[in-house]
Amino acid sequence: MKMKIMKNGKFTSKAKGHNSDVDLTIRLSDGRIEDVDINVEGESSSRNDAVVAQLSKQIIEKQSDNLDAVTGATETSNAVRRALTNCLSQAQGSDSISKKKSLKDGVYEETVPSYSLIAPMTGRVTIKDNTIKDIEIISEKDSQGSPWFKRAQSKLIPRLLESQSLDTDAITGASASSGAIKAIIEKAINDAGGNSDQWHTPVAKKDNTVVKKGYDVIVVGLGGSGILSYCSAADNGARVFGIEAAGGIGGNSISTSGPMVVNSKIQSKKYNDGQDNINEKDLYDTWIDYVKTDKKADVIKKAIEEDGPALDYYMKKFGFSFDGAAFGMSAGYYPSFVRPDWDKEWTIYSADNNHWYSESEPDHLPTFQNALDKAKMMNPANDYQLELKATEFIKDNENKVIGVRAKSYDGTKYEVYGKAIVLASGGFIGNKEMMRQVYGHTCHVFGSTVAQGDGIKMGQSAGGTTYALGTLPMIHISQVPNIIRDASLTPDQKAILSALATTSDAKKLDETGQILESKDESGTDDAKITVGIAYAPGFKYFNAYTKADLDKIKTSGLSDEMASVIIILLDQGGKLPASGVPVKDLDKILDEAIKHGDAWKGTPAKLAKDLKMDEEKLTKALGDSEEEYYLFEADSYAYATCGGLDVDVNMNVLRKDGTPIENVFAVGQDSEGVENRSGQAYTPWGGQAQAWTFVSGKIAGENAAKVK
Numbered sequence: 001m002k003m004k005i006m007k008n009g010k011f012t013s014k015a016k017g018h019n020s021d022v023d024l025t026i027r028l029s030d031g032r033i034e035d036v037d038i039n040v041e042g043e044s045s046s047r048n049d050a051v052v053a054q055l056s057k058q059i060i061e062k063q064s065d066n067l068d069a070v071t072g073a074t075e076t077s078n079a080v081r082r083a084l085t086n087c088l089s090q091a092q093g094s095d096s097i098s099k100k101k102s103l104k105d106g107v108y109e110e111t112v113p114s115y116s117l118i119a120p121m122t123g124r125v126t127i128k129d130n131t132i133k134d135i136e137i138i139s140e141k142d143s144q145g146s147p148w149f150k151r152a153q154s155k156l157i158p159r160l161l162e163s164q165s166l167d168t169d170a171i172t173g174a175s176a177s178s179g180a181i182k183a184i185i186e187k188a189i190n191d192a193g194g195n196s197d198q199w200h201t202p203v204a205k206k207d208n209t210v211v212k213k214g215y216d217v218i219v220v221g222l223g224g225s226g227i228l229s230y231c232s233a234a235d236n237g238a239r240v241f242g243i244e245a246a247g248g249i250g251g252n253s254i255s256t257s258g259p260m261v262v263n264s265k266i267q268s269k270k271y272n273d274g275q276d277n278i279n280e281k282d283l284y285d286t287w288i289d290y291v292k293t294d295k296k297a298d299v300i301k302k303a304i305e306e307d308g309p310a311l312d313y314y315m316k317k318f319g320f321s322f323d324g325a326a327f328g329m330s331a332g333y334y335p336s337f338v339r340p341d342w343d344k345e346w347t348i349y350s351a352d353n354n355h356w357y358s359e360s361e362p363d364h365l366p367t368f369q370n371a372l373d374k375a376k377m378m379n380p381a382n383d384y385q386l387e388l389k390a391t392e393f394i395k396d397n398e399n400k401v402i403g404v405r406a407k408s409y410d411g412t413k414y415e416v417y418g419k420a421i422v423l424a425s426g427g428f429i430g431n432k433e434m435m436r437q438v439y440g441h442t443c444h445v446f447g448s449t450v451a452q453g454d455g456i457k458m459g460q461s462a463g464g465t466t467y468a469l470g471t472l473p474m475i476h477i478s479q480v481p482n483i484i485r486d487a488s489l490t491p492d493q494k495a496i497l498s499a500l501a502t503t504s505d506a507k508k509l510d511e512t513g514q515i516l517e518s519k520d521e522s523g524t525d526d527a528k529i530t531v532g533i534a535y536a537p538g539f540k541y542f543n544a545y546t547k548a549d550l551d552k553i554k555t556s557g558l559s560d561e562m563a564s565v566i567i568i569l570l571d572q573g574g575k576l577p578a579s580g581v582p583v584k585d586l587d588k589i590l591d592e593a594i595k596h597g598d599a600w601k602g603t604p605a606k607l608a609k610d611l612k613m614d615e616e617k618l619t620k621a622l623g624d625s626e627e628e629y630y631l632f633e634a635d636s637y638a639y640a641t642c643g644g645l646d647v648d649v650n651m652n653v654l655r656k657d658g659t660p661i662e663n664v665f666a667v668g669q670d671s672e673g674v675e676n677r678s679g680q681a682y683t684p685w686g687g688q689a690q691a692w693t694f695v696s697g698k699i700a701g702e703n704a705a706k707v708k
């Protein structure tokens with residue numbers, strides 16, 4: 001939009017970004033944009049800082065809304081641009097959205113990046129009479145790793161066809177796939193001669209309130225621990241209502257490998273000649289030694305004693321099944337992750353329907369769904385609802401919790417009344433502000449970001465206190481900060497980028513610019529940094545290379561170490577070449593890495609300026625102030641947070657004075673701090689978190705069902 005400013009002053013607007021509203025304020029003086037304030041805090045993009053910096057600069061320089069999107073943050077950048085158009089229109093005294101441009105009838109095939117790291121999403125959009133008539137996704141790989149794409153497809157497409165608006169909300173828990181579907185439509189509109197900016201009309205929301213009464217137990221969150229609580233409450237005779245914010249059940253629990261198993265009778269018989277698979281006293285002593293306090297010794301003891309019986313219960317009653325011991329742990333696959341002699345303590349879910357998401361991830365959504373369906377059938381009053389986000393407790397005059405307020409995706413408000421509440425909302429990894437408060441930093445998320453601390457906050461609002469809230473999140477992955485999802489590099493090139501950033505044989509620098517000292521990764525005294533793992537929120541490192549190092553890779557290939565980097569999960573799709581095979585396209589990889597904010601090039605002085613490092617330290621670490629170096633960043637990626645509400649052996653949330661809140665319970669990641677220690681990584685034996693979902697879920701369900 002060209003500037004013909006009629007008014008000066010401050011103008012503010014918002015526009016829908018990837019999964020939040022983006023806010024923009026500009027200040028105009030003498031017909032020029034003098035100041036820009038962009039707020040993209042609600043967006044989940046790791047490129048937020050780049051969006052603010054680059055777009056603010058562009059706006060001042062260009063004095064127009066003709067902005068170039070920031071690489072890796074197109075949806076957010078477009079929202080900033082639309083908000084700017086709106087502000088400029090206000091300044092010109094006109095409405096920003098003029099009459100919609102006509103579209104040419106046709107079927108438009110479009111390809112866009114999506115959640116999958118392996119392949120983009122392609123869809124066909126049928127346009128007729130200026131209306132989007134049909135949207136068909138003809139190829140995608142998002143569903144290879146999770147059920148989220150199918151949820152977006154089945155729910156979002158009908159809503160988009162009805163609303164004819166790109167401001168239709170993404171499906172909670174499937175925002176990346178939802179964003180890709182909307183991007184396909186956006187491209188189709190533009191290719192049909194239209195202007196997709198004009199297709200962001202507000203979508204009307206309902207404003208009615210639905211009241212539901214007569215429940216014994218309300219479960220907030222139907223991930224693993226919520227479903228297991230629901231099952232045990234229903235099995236103990238309670239009328240149960242489940243509230244789930246996402247477009248489907250299961251939370252992070254459906255993506256996990258499996259739980260720790262402590263002497264389950266069924267598992268021991270099947271896989272260990274009827275013998276115990278672990279010595280409970282040894283496990284208890286090791287655990288207490290790890291958390292360095294016996295403050296929650298009773299809960300830890302219970303978690304150990306009840307693990308086998310809980311797994312047996314859910315296997316017998318609700319159809320769960322597990323294979324033998326997970327992975328080759330005794331062979332040292334995760335050297336510092338478990339005690340090598342505990343080679344049978346971690347089991348994995350059996351694959352349902354013979355469907356495995358990848359080599360190591362079985363699809364166990366059907367197991368959780370079947371269990372929930374079975375529990376629902378136990379009483380005709382039992383029910384649950386998806387896309388319903390619990391927001392706060394309802395309390396009576398004496399401050400007793402008597403229900404939960406919730407909001408549906410369509411705006412409908414709910415008041416659900418019940419005698420007992422189980423909080424099972426999965427922790428707070430999706431809440432950046434809370435992460436900053438607790439850890440001083442955020443970290444990237446590998447998993448669901450729906451968990452935003454709602455359960456913990458609700459528990460606190462009832463007088464509950466937290467325990468070991470600052471336990472470090474579950475970080476098992478380090479990767480480049482900005483995963484490249486577009487096709488600017490091939491999957492194999494992306495794998496090489498990951499290897500450059502995480503290999504252990506490069507010179508490693510910390511964020512101040514000095515050589516990285518060994519860090520204590522697991523919290524145990526003798527543990528050394530697990531090579532290549534960034535282990536805590538905010539912790540990052542840089543692998544440094546000289547031009548000669550990179551030229552050598554071009555001509556003589558990756559080192560043995562680099563070629564054998566295990567880039568688990570976030571492997572960006574491809575395979576690494578064998579060591580010694582020349583990497584002729586390294587320049588292309590470097591260029592794209594720099595564009596995406598994964599690597600930096602320059603003299604120590606330039607790098608120190610770009611990365612806000614200490615120039616003196618960096619020059620000393622790199623060696624030559626005149627030479628150009630290349631720094632590749634590796635950051636931490638977490639599955640979930642671990643600290644939560646304080647609970648007793650019955651899973652009742654505790655007040656600061658140690659007394660239980662009789663009808664409020666917390667399970668799973670909402671209370672896992674009781675097994676851990678603030679400031680330290682969570683207990684380093686495999687499957688402990690999932691084990692807690694089973695044990696805490698069973699106990700909370702039983703006790704919640706008893707509340708009068």
Ligand SMILES: Cc1cc2nc3c(=O)[nH]c(=O)nc-3n(C[C@H](O)[C@H](O)[C@H](O)COP(=O)(O)OP(=O)(O)OC[C@H]3O[C@@H](n4cnc5c(N)ncnc54)[C@H](O)[C@@H]3O)c2cc1C
Binds near residue numbers: 255639693
């Ligand atoms: C990829 C991956 C692999 C993992 N592998 C393992 C493993 O092998 N072993 C292991 O022990 N642990 C593993 N974990 C850890 C795992 O996260 C926990 O064990 C487990 O999922 C915690 O269960 P939960 O019920 O607390 O959370 P979730 O299963 O995540 O459930 C929380 C639910 O609450 C919902 N919710 C959130 N807020 C609200 C609200 N306001 N209203 C209503 N609903 C809400 C969410 O949508 C979600 O469905 C893994 C995690 C990931 C991401």
